[in-house]
Amino acid sequence: MNYRLVIYLALIALFSACGQRSARKQSADVVNRTAKDIKADTSSSGTDSLITIVAVGDIMLGSSYPDSTGLPPDDAKGTFKYVIKDLKDADIAFANLEGVLLDTGAPVNYKLKFKHAPYLFRMPERYGSVIKAAGFNLISVGNNHSNDFDLAGRKSTVKVLDSLGLAFAGFKSQPLKEFTVNGVKYGFCAFSPNAQTVSLLNIKHAQKIISKLKANNDVVIVSFHGGGEGVGYEHVKDSVELFKGENRGDLVQFSHAAVDAGADLVIGHGPHVARAMELYKNKLIAYSLGNFATYKGVSVSGICGLAPLLKVKLNKMGEFVTGQIKSYRQDHFAGVKPDTFFRAARKIKSLTETDFLQPGISISDTGTITRVK
Template identity: 25%
Template sequence: MKKLFCLILVIVMLIPASIVSAAGTTTQAKSKDKPINLVFAGDILLDGYVGNQIDRFGNLYPFKKVAPILKKADMAFANLETPVSIRGKAADKTFAFRSKPDTLKGLVYAGIDGVTLANNHILDYGQQAMLDTITHLKRQKIGYTGAGRNIDEAFKPYVQNINGKKVAVLGVSRVLSDNSWIAGKNHPGAASAYTMEPMLTHIKKSAKTNDYTIVYIHWNQEFADYPEEYARTMAKKMIDAGADIIIGSHSHTLMGIEYYKNKPIYYSLGNFVFNRSTRGGDKTLLSMMVHVEIQGSKITSRITPVKIIQGQPNLMDKKYNKEIIAKLNKLSYNAKIDANGNVSKK
């Protein structure tokens, strides 16, 4: 027995280190090639009618029906269209929102990992309330991008390590209520997309330092069905700069999908947790979640239609899903959506 043990030991010692190393490398490569699953949702408001619903039914209420889907993703991300604070003075505008800090518990419950703050409501109650929002997000361990104490903070992407890959989301806005809302060198505010620079430089930087870069942008006209021409041009320039996926918001309506260099552009996901708009009508209640799967250089996506009922996104029946898919096929450019919500290039 002792001789047999010694023989086995000698054989093990004679195995080339390269074989052991290669086996380890193969295992590591397989690990890095695991699919990465992301889910994106549209505008989230926790004030107004939704705020009243939260007061009645609790902080978790807005996300009860969709939390199981969001929680399954490696990363779930949305647009937080409200400052979260008890301080500040309302801006002189038609709609000024401010949500209670405890309402963020709903996002935690739903498994939302991060939010973009680059939108035309984040400074509704001034710089202090915007900075309070960041503080409250940090306390709840929710990531953010798109706003900060200065321009560098505002353009800093939210980055999450998933299956050995760095996935970055960069939040920017081409809809801000005033020039004073734009983040500067020593000025708190939001990341502006009114000019290509420094936005494109930050996208290039992210593309170099991260494996995948998603740009979540606030743009286009409210209640419109189609994007502005500038948005289609800008989306392509962002992809040329290194963006892998473009996700849009602000119109409060669903917009179509376009491919450029085999990369998807979702012009608007519509509302997600929001009030019904009197001006926009019932189409502001039509929504969807976008599922993105990344595996190596392959990026695929599909949509899950939802409908906002009493401030709460709901999964619906086959008839509703068929209607939303038909609508998106009509609104899209060189993209098509099949009966199961899978999106592909025509």
């Protein structure tokens, strides 16, 4: 009797172990799905089932601080006239709002040292309607200028964006957003290393937010504002970036951790220049989309004037299928203009090939993004 019991227990243990190995293999297969697998899924379900997301970097449409000379003569109405079609031809159109929407108010005390410099961004509240009319429906407020005007600026920005029905996240008081577009449930969160924003530096906390969103939504989009700033910071570093003594995050570690936690698309901005892209576990990471639409006080010369617009198609699992980098340039007076020389696309292509030995994607000179084995 004891002999039979031993055999019975051994068989149970064997079946259990086989089941665990099968589950681990199945989980690994999900992570390691190939381009062929994803292409097959797309072919069988049709391109109509794909999700289209358009993303750009920083937008700052002019500042009324310290006076109205920092505002464009057309009141920013023509800023996006050349890109409206691209923005509206998508389920989601994302941008980082570099500054606040506020009509009057003084800067936060610790930024008074910039009183005579053009680095305090207070866009009139009516400019929110310009952003809405252009086609944007998803906004990051997590950046180093979203607290330029303290609580008054944050509260006003929240009020304006809410009144326009624009989804947003990034403040400590608004760390995440869940919403539905065309029957697809989206989760969104935004991070930066700055005051009153959700910290980019606390990766474990960020992962908890992302995991929570993934549990309740079909597609999770993560935004971060980090890295050094300017022409000397084009390249992605696989380490902590310091800028003027400030920790601006380990962006590779953060982005990979975000995908591990459930992010389907990671959109970076902050350096004011474009950076490389990478496919990690079938999810696209854009390490910086640079600036897209900026007015006085922000340089638009050379590579600082490149304005890439990223258009990606994801399947319903959030996996990257295909993409396009559309090249634009910034002009302080004419707004965002098409660039027939494809300079933004060619720059990101070059940086991707330089910074990553195996980026998982190939970018053409005209900006087409395809998966590679």
